[in-house]
Amino acid sequence: MATDTTVAAEPAGTTPTPSPDDDSGRRVSSAAILVPVVVLLVAGVLRFWGLGHPERIYFDETYYAPQGQEMIARGVEEGFAVHPPVGKWLIGGGIATYGYHSFGFRAAAAAAGTLLTLVTYLIGLRLFRRRGVAAMAALFVALDGLTLTMSRIAMLDIFLALFVALGAWLLLIDRDRMWEGLPAEGADAPALSRLRGHPWRWFAGIAFGLALATKWSAVLALAGACLVVGFGEALWRRRLTGSPWTGLWRGAVNAVITLLVVPVLVYLVSYAGWFTNFAETRLGLEQCPNGVCRVSTLDIVGQWWGEQQAIARFHGGLEAEHPYRSHPRTWPYLGRPVAYYYESCDDQKLADGECVVAQGNVAHILGTGNPAIWWLGLGALAAVLWYAIVRRDWRAWVILAFYGMQYLPWLFVQRPNFLFYMTPAVAFLCLALAYAVWRVGSLPYARWVPAVVAASVVGAFVFWYPVWVGMEIPIELWQLRMWFPSWI
Numbered sequence: 001m002a003t004d005t006t007v008a009a010e011p012a013g014t015t016p017t018p019s020p021d022d023d024s025g026r027r028v029s030s031a032a033i034l035v036p037v038v039v040l041l042v043a044g045v046l047r048f049w050g051l052g053h054p055e056r057i058y059f060d061e062t063y064y065a066p067q068g069q070e071m072i073a074r075g076v077e078e079g080f081a082v083h084p085p086v087g088k089w090l091i092g093g094g095i096a097t098y099g100y101h102s103f104g105f106r107a108a109a110a111a112a113g114t115l116l117t118l119v120t121y122l123i124g125l126r127l128f129r130r131r132g133v134a135a136m137a138a139l140f141v142a143l144d145g146l147t148l149t150m151s152r153i154a155m156l157d158i159f160l161a162l163f164v165a166l167g168a169w170l171l172l173i174d175r176d177r178m179w180e181g182l183p184a185e186g187a188d189a190p191a192l193s194r195l196r197g198h199p200w201r202w203f204a205g206i207a208f209g210l211a212l213a214t215k216w217s218a219v220l221a222l223a224g225a226c227l228v229v230g231f232g233e234a235l236w237r238r239r240l241t242g243s244p245w246t247g248l249w250r251g252a253v254n255a256v257i258t259l260l261v262v263p264v265l266v267y268l269v270s271y272a273g274w275f276t277n278f279a280e281t282r283l284g285l286e287q288c289p290n291g292v293c294r295v296s297t298l299d300i301v302g303q304w305w306g307e308q309q310a311i312a313r314f315h316g317g318l319e320a321e322h323p324y325r326s327h328p329r330t331w332p333y334l335g336r337p338v339a340y341y342y343e344s345c346d347d348q349k350l351a352d353g354e355c356v357v358a359q360g361n362v363a364h365i366l367g368t369g370n371p372a373i374w375w376l377g378l379g380a381l382a383a384v385l386w387y388a389i390v391r392r393d394w395r396a397w398v399i400l401a402f403y404g405m406q407y408l409p410w411l412f413v414q415r416p417n418f419l420f421y422m423t424p425a426v427a428f429l430c431l432a433l434a435y436a437v438w439r440v441g442s443l444p445y446a447r448w449v450p451a452v453v454a455a456s457v458v459g460a461f462v463f464w465y466p467v468w469v470g471m472e473i474p475i476e477l478w479q480l481r482m483w484f485p486s487w488i
Helices: 029-048 060-074 085-100 102-126 133-144 144-148 157-179 199-212 218-241 246-271 271-276 282-287 297-317 346-350 371-389 394-412 419-441 448-466 475-481
Strands: 338-342 363-367 472-475
Touching: 029 133, 060 085, 060 102, 060 363, 085 102, 102 133, 102 157, 102 394, 133 144, 133 419, 133 448, 144 363, 144 419, 157 199, 157 218, 157 338, 157 394, 157 419, 199 218, 199 246, 199 419, 218 246, 218 394, 218 419, 271 297, 346 448, 363 448, 363 475, 371 394, 371 419, 371 448, 394 419, 419 448, 448 475, 472 475
Parallel strands: none
Antiparallel strands: 338 363, 363 472
C-alpha cells in the first residue's frame, strides 16, 4: 500500500515497493502531511530564530553578502569572483526581499537549510519506505551543528548541499519509475525500446547543474550520481534481459546527456548576468569606458573562458594560511572545526568601549557537527558498508556513493581545506545513521537503540546550541563545551 510504513526491504535489483510519498491515486494519510510539516517547522524555527544575530558581517560573509548585493544592483559581481553565481543570486534574493542587513543576507541560506531537511526526509522515504526512519534522518539534519551554522551565515555551502540532495532525490524517483511494473522473474520481458524514458533524471541533471553553478565541488556529487545511475542501469538490464550489457549503450547515452551535458548547460546559463552585463564586470570596466563596449560577442565569450581559467588557477594554487584549516582525515571525527565568530570582553576592550558582551562572558559560533551524529556516524558508516557488501542492499550503496564521493576525494586535495566543505555530505551521513539505527533497532535485543540514539542527538544539540548560534554565555559554560584544544 502507498501509505504502508513497515514494508520489508527488497533485495538489491528487485522491483521496489512504492514509496509512502507516492500516493498513486489513493487518499493521502494525515501522517503523509503532518510529518513533513513538522520537519519543516522544526528546521525552520531553529534556522530563522534570531537569524539577525550577530548584527554585522562575520567570517566569509565579508565576500558573499556584498556580492549578493552587487548581483541585485548590477547583475554581476564587481571584482574577481572565485565561485559561480547561483548561490550569490540567492543571497541577493534575500537582500532584495528583506534589505541589506544581517537577516536579509542570511535569509536565503536559512530557507535552503530548512528545505534541506525536507529533501532529506523525501530521500529517506524513497530509500527506506518508512516514515519514521525518514523522519529520523531529517531530524538529524535539522539538529546537526554544521548544517545549522551554515544555514545561519551568508555563504554558499548550504545551497550546494540543498541542490545535491535534491538531485539525489530526483534520481531515486527515476529509479523507482524504472523498476515499477516490471514483470516477475521468469516472465517474458518487454522490449527495451518500449520502456519509458527518464524525465526525472533530466530534472536531476538540472539540480546538479545548479549545484555546479554554486560551487565547483559539486563535481564530486555528480561523480556519485554517475555511480548510482551506472550501477542501477546495469542491475536493471540484468533483471530485464539476463545480461547487464544488453542495450547498456542507451542508458550510457542518456546518463551522459542528463548528468553531464545538462549540468554544463545550466552552468553556462547561470552566467547570463555576466554576459548581459559585461560592461559592469571587472574586465568590462577596463574595456568599456563610460559603459560603451566595442567588444565583439566572440571576444566576450573568450574573456569568460579566460575568467574560468583564472578561477581554476586560483583554487589550484591557493596556499593561504588560516588558523582553522584542517586536513580532511580529521573531518569525520570533528578534529578541527571553524570558529566563524568569537567575542569576549577584556579590560582593554572595556576601557575602549568595544565590548559587545559582558565582561566574563563569551559569544561564539563554532562551525562543527553534532558530535552525537558524527561520532555515532562512524560506526553507522561501517554498518552501511557491511550491508552494502554482505547483504548487497542497493540503499546502502546509494548512501555510500554520495557520502564517499563527497568526502574521499578531499583526502587528495593539497590546497587549504575546511570542515565546512563537508556540508553537502551531512545529509547522507544522517541517512547512514538512520539506516544503521533502523537495522540494529529491528533486532529483538536492540529495540532500545533508536530511542537512545535520538535522545543522544537531541541532548547534544541542546548542549552545544549556545556555541552554534553565538549565544552570550559565561566563559565557564563556554569552556565546558570546548572538549578539545583543537576546538578553540
